[in-house]
Amino acid sequence: MTDFAALTAGSIRFVSGVSFLVAPEKANRFWGDPEPVAKPTAFLLLHSMGYRDALIGGLLIHSALTGRDTRPWFLASGGADAADLLGGTRVHDVMSSSGKLVGLGGAVVGIGVGLWGGLLRKR
Secondary structure, X not given: OOOHHHHHHHHHHHHHHHHHHHOHHHHHHHOOOOOOOOOHHHHHHXXXXXXXXXXXXXXXXXXXXXXXXXXXXXXXXXXXXXHHHHHHHHOHHHOOHHXXXXXXXXXXXXXXXXXXXXXHOOO
């Protein structure tokens, strides 16, 4: 039986990850940073985040479609967003308003979804 909540959450994370791999500058703007990405280290981090999100999303999708337990991948997804939120709080004072709203707000929502899917849902 397909877990549609996990399929939805995994698809969102997978598409987000692929967007950071295919078009990192556009994805970065979508997530609230109006500035162009100029430094190679920034591209490295965007690509790393893309691989991470595509992997977690893909494994969440796979688990959802094969009937495997999706809870660990929900927790991994929420953990990734918790890391993003923690990193974002360190640069909160230099972030744009849209970056704070979309980037940090999205991380908060992702943490909530990860906790809900990993701890609060019944299998």
